[in-house]
Amino acid sequence: MSTAHLTIDLDAIVANWRSLDSATDCETAAVVKADGYGLGAVRVAKALAKAGARRFFVAAAEEGAQLREALGHGPEINILSGHMSGDTDMIGDLNLTPMLNSVDQLTRHVEALPNTRFGIQIDTGMNRLGMEPSEWAAIAPIAVRQRPTLIMSHLACADEPNHSANQEQLKVFKEITEGLGIRRSLAATGGILLGKEYHFDLTRPGVGLYGGDPFGNAKPVVQLDLPVVQIRDVAVGESVGYGYSWTAEEPSRIATVAAGYADGLIRAMSGNTRLFHEDIACPIVGRVSMDLITVDVTHIKGNPRYLTILNDQQSVDDLAADAGTIGYEILTSLGARYSRRYMGL
Ligand SMILES: *Cc1c(COP(=O)(O)O)cnc(C)c1O
Secondary structure (H helix, E strand, O other): OOOOEEEEEHHHHHHHHHHHHHOOOOEEOEEOHHHHHOOOHHHHHHHHHHHOOOEEEEOOHHHHHHHHHHHOOOOEEEEOOOOOOOOHHHHHHOOOEEEEOOHHHHHHHHHHOOOOOOEEEEOOOOOOOOEOHHHHHHHHHHHHHOOOOEEEOOOOOOOOOOOHHHHHHHHHHHHHHOOOOOOEEOOOHHHHHHOHHHOOOEEOOOHHHHOOOOOOOOOOOEEEEEEEEEEEEEOOOOEEOHHHOEEOOOOEEEEEEOOOHHHOOOHHHOOOOEEEEOOEEEEEOOOOOOOOEEEEOOOOOOOOOEEEEEOOOOOHHHHHHHHOOOHHHHHHHOOOOOEEEEEOO
16 A cells, blocks of 8 residues: 555544534534544544434535535535525525525515525624624625524634623624524634533534534544555665755655645655654654655654654644644545544444
């Protein structure tokens, strides 16, 4: 096997969903946009549906269509980009629930698909998606009569518990939504951890399900094993890889493993991170290239067949920190070339 193995632990995803669910008294949905943060939306959503999740969120209607096909009629599938022009047939035929972001979207939806489900997104400060509070105020009486299934907003700084924006957004959200008789949702993973005030009727965790920060107690979900293509001896003064960026200062053994930046192991990891053989850390030396990474295995006995870059010892967030990014980006960049194996369920 010359491609790397990505092992995805569905039981760990379910356990993470359950523990985020047990942190609140309300319903817990699951966010599976971007193909389940790169781990396979269909597999993840099926596992979570079996565990009791009844609501899923995706970014685009196309993602919702794929999910509807996999999950059948039961679960509610919410579309965060709302009702975009051209999506009417998909939304109507597949019973998707758009989270409407503007008066234009609301008009489009009620005209094209009257008496079908929709939610409302309100901007409470992030200035990314949702109606402005003033916009909402103008159309609220009409919109409420159409019986939205959910009114929601999104926190911009929930991963920083002491950031003043959290309280400010909470206050705006409460003012806008109190007494409407519509179910409410404000919290993603970070918001769940901010406490009860932020929970309302429904939470929408994503990254925490997949083992990422800010859910510190998450179970690790992914393991990524890279096959060793060859191992060579490198003498003092010899260099390794593009740009000769690393030069041996002692007699070294260098393993070349089969994955690179085309597989989401971004070039910024060059020289900054490590792979593991059992629990021994082996530093990346030289530059990460498109399909290959060179690793110092001087201190390892024998010839390992695989070296591991993600496991219980090195999380997506550890790897992200080494590469100057966030766990979300590492997860969603995990490459299409990996052979994927699902554990559990
Ligand atoms: C992505 C997203 C979520 C999930 O966020 P996490 O930080 O991954 O838990 C929830 N709600 C909205 C609107 C999102 O865009």
